Every structure is written in structure tokens, then in C-alpha cells.
Amino acid sequence: MAFSFPRVYPILDSSVIPQTDRAEFLESLGQSLADAGVELLEYRNKTGSVAELTSDAEILRRTMPATKLILDDRADLVIQVGFDGVHVDAGDVSVSEARRILGPDRIIGTFAGSDSLIPGILIQPADYFAIGPVFTTTTKQTDKPPIGLEGVRKLRQEAGPAPLLSAAAGITLETAPLVIEAGANMVAVAAAIFHAANPAAEFRRWRKMLT
Template sequence: MNPYELYFVTDDHQNLDALCTVVKQAIAGGVTMVQIREKHGDVRAFIERARAVKEVMAGSGVPLIINDRVDVALAVDASGVHLGQSDMPVEDARRLLGKDKLLGLSVESERQLLEAQSLPVDYLGVSAIFATPTKTNTIKHWGLAGLQSAVETSTKPLVAIGGINESNIQSVAKTGVDGVALVSAISAASNPTLASQQLLAKMRSVS
């Protein structure tokens, strides 16, 4: 199974009950990975939310990834961490996490993509494919042509993120990218289970 295929990134504006409900429903719909993203800086709250989500995910076999914070991932024994370019250096994160945890890194330019090929990471998040309201500080928008080029260049698995939804997910999947990361297309859906099922079906229809 490809763990990166349908990669759900949580909405940090949802309260804990809503967050857990959405994660549970998304897993029922077939998401293959869940990343908890918290941008408010309260580490205690982050750990509390991560523990609650991990409990909801127990027994599903779906990896739980923590965004940015190696300390939170270690505290809750998550499956791994996803880092941005301004977070802890990858080498330090790998040393702290050990070799068995998943480690991802966002790349926002061709230069970062090339440099990341020699880093001790398991996968790369190509950001942002399209403009998106959930991420406003992007360096560039790769677009489909840029993503296609990244797929052809990278020796590491790639996950596309940014502005992807049911209307463009098939075009993204056609590039041969290993996975697609989504936030609002699942978290804001009236039925996250159905939304996840439909997104997966669209992706698989082009493979």
C-alpha cells in the first residue's frame, strides 16, 4: 500500500471534538495518512490534540504525522514528522526520531527539491501546486507542469499540496505524483467519509 496516496492534513481551526470526528470519518473513507497541523504555538494544546487524534486512529494502520514539531511527535509516539524549510534541520530531526520514523520535508523551489534528494527524509511535500487560502506564505506555485517536472526529477516519493480539490485532483494524479495532500476538501466537507472515498476514486481512475 502507498501510505502517501491520500494524505489528510487537519484544520487547526477546528475544536478538538470536531477534529476527532473528521479524522475518524476521513479514515473510514480511506485516507492513507493523517498529519496534525497546529500553527498556534501552544505545545500543551498540540500534544493534547495529537493524543486525542492518535486514540481515534488506533487500530487503523494509518500513520499519524506531526507538523513541524519533533518534540510533540516524540511525546505522543507519532509515526513521524513533517518539516518546513524553517523548522528544525532534517539531520537533527532524524537523529532525534531514529531511523524507523517517517520524516517529510516541504520543498518550495527547484533548488530545494534538488538539495533534498541527498537528505535523510522519506518523502517530500511539493508546495504549493495551486494558490490556496490555507497557505498564504508560499514562494511559488508549481502548477501541473512544475509538478510533472518534479516527479521526473526526484528519486524520493513526492506528495503534492496546495489548492487541490475534487475539481483538479485527477489532473494532479496524472503527473504520477505519489500522493496528494488535502486540507479543506476533506475537513470542510459535509461528509468527510464520502469526500475521501470520492477523492480516492478520482485519483485511482487515472492510474
């Protein structure tokens, strides 16, 4: 794949999007993130209706035309909303099914493991493999204990140098360089960016720190 994955990418969880003036909020947010240079963004909506998800996604696509946009879970809607890929975990469609639906050119990410790699995961037709939770997280429900920096190192050793590993959960601006040093290729960030007063300005801080 020609796309060069960035060191940091935001995960926009629908829980931070207000119901009142939702479209206006997303218009402003999308434009500001695009202006801040966001190259890759994942949109995650676990509880909303298909209509809400579709509406949100279409606004993000319109306001972030140059950004690679990843839809969480819903491989069936990626093409409809004009997104560039999907992230699938256990309980969603399989990686191979997502690839069949989306074809060879769209981005597919999947969860690869916590304390150890899922057996056979690296042979799946995914472009990146998520690991974690690295630290305690408040934005995604998980029963997995945090793996810490040592867990990141262990998973990198198991994976070898080639697979693209994305670390997530509870990562802060202070810990992000350590997570990269431990073996992650990139970090996915939700709360630390979108709970900030100015998410676009916060993203700029992250990008400056990690590039």
C-alpha cells in the same frame, strides 16, 4: 520503509477545529476518518499552545489507531504523543536532526522545492518530499507562486523516478488526477476535504477517484 504511501492524504489544519467542544469535535472527526479508511494524516497547528497541540494529537491517536499520523514541525513532540512521524520545512529542525530524534523507523517528510528542487534536498534522510504550491491555497501562508501542472512535471524530471513526491496546495478532486499524471506520487489535501460538510465522505470520494 514497509509502509505503502497512499495516493491521497488529508492535512488537518487547526484552523478548522472549533474552540467550543473541541475535544468532542475531534473525537467524532477522527473516528469518521478512520472509518473512511484514511491511511495517512498530517496534523498542522501553527498557532496553538503546546498543551492544545498535545491534547489534539492524543485524541487523534486514540481515535485513529491504524492510521499513520504525521505531526507538522514538532519533531520534539512526536514520540510523546505517539505519532508516526513529522513534516519539517525550512525554519523547523533539519531533516537530519529530525531523523536523529525519531530514529530510523518513523516517517519524515520535508519540503523539496517549488519552481526547482532545493539543492541537495534529495540526499536528506526523508521518506517523502513535498512540492508546491501547485495552485493557489487558502490554508497555508506562503509567498511562493503556484507552479501549476508544468511545475510538477519539471520537478519530477529534476528528481528522477525514485523519490516520493507529494504535491500540495489548492488541489481539487478534478485536478488531482492531473497532478498525479504530471508526476506526483500523492496529493496532500486540506481545504477541499475539511471545508466539506462531511469530510469523511469527501475523503472517500477522493480515494475512489485516485485508486
